[in-house]
Amino acid sequence: MSAATTHGKTPYYFVPAPSHFPVQASFGLLLVIFGAGQWINGHGWAMWVLLAGFAIWAFVLQGWFRTAIGESESGLYSDRIDVSFRWSMSWFIFSEVMFFGAFFGALYWTRLHALPNLGSLENAVLWPDFRAIWPSSGAGMTGSPANIVDPFTTMGPWPIPTINTLLLLTSGVTLTIAHHALVAGHRAKTIFWMWCTVLLGVTFLGFQIYEYHHAYTELNLKLSSGAYGSTFFMLTGFHGFHVFVGMLMLLFITIRLMKGHFTPQRHFGFEGAAWYWHFVDVVWLGLYIVVYWL
Incomplete structure (x- = not known):
């Protein structure tokens, strides 16, 4: 929650606190792209890199969306x-x-x-x-x-x-x-x-x-x-x-x-x-x- 938000009051414009989700999601997508590229070029191990990237990406997104839903249900979104x-x-x-x-x-x-x-x-x-x-x-x-x-x-x-x-x-x-x-x-x-x-x-x-x-x-x-x-x-x-x-x-x-x-x-x-x-x-x-x- 933003430090500028008064508890119990919908802010004029909600600004979330710094989050680790964007960096983690980007890392997951990096693994997806790298794994897919190497798999297409015939490297069998790249399939596991691709799957790991998808797993990280899905895990991060569910946490990110869960946070956004919690903020919405808390009345922080004007x-x-x-x-x-x-x-x-x-x-x-x-x-x-x-x-x-x-x-x-x-x-x-x-x-x-x-x-x-x-x-x-x-x-x-x-x-x-x-x-x-x-x-x-x-x-x-x-x-x-x-x-x-x-x-x-x-x-x-x-x-x-x-x-x-x-x-x-x-x-x-x-x-x-x-x-x-x-x-x-x-x-x-x-x-x-x-x-x-x-x-x-x-x-x-x-x-x-x-x-x-x-x-x-x-x-x-x-x-x-x-x-x-x-x-x-x-x-x-x-x-x-x-x-x-x-x-x-x-x-x-x-x-x-x-x-x-x-x-x-x-x-x-x-x-x-x-x-x-x-x-x-x-x-x-x-x-x-x-x-x-x-």
Whole structure:
């Protein structure tokens, strides 16, 4: 607690005391990045460094969030803090928009610019065996005239991607119902619909795990399957990770609701998680059309 805070009174603007959490979280992320980089380059020991980084990071974040929740429930956060949280969450979601925009942009550039240019007459002298066909689903196709990409089958929209689309759209509806119930002061109804939303998120992840297993074992579709495979797994994989994070957000918000946190007037923790979940829904709609249909 800040030394400038008077006990029992909401400060004009709460300033927390110096904290060790930022340094510890940064150290955990350093291990994650270092371990992931070394693991990709074939060092088996790096997997344990990666897992250790995730463990440290998760431990630090739960302590950090627990502290922030305690400060909020103690009445230390004024309306100015509420506004700063809203701006912070807005900029965070904007950064996520740019993150996914980069991957959608890579897919767009590959299909509509790089592929036609490489298959043009100008490049025929440099790469005479190249065929500008999307996707590169067979040996010798597109970016693999030297047969370095094994034949694979592309992933269509039926049935799992369509089922997952329905699941996420339904979860957006249940989350909105829960929000309206919270504003109306119906806590039990809010908790029920929040659990429904969490369950829908878990079901989505279960279907995606099955889809990945099906892709690797039956379709021979892998991260190394040319530009198609890399963009497919990067887009769907990162989105799946965001669904997992959003599901955890909603789970912890639901637990807080069961503990009596939030009021119809003050519940930005709920709203912030809801913003993130709706963002994940919108990204999936774009991904569903661009990756599975087009």
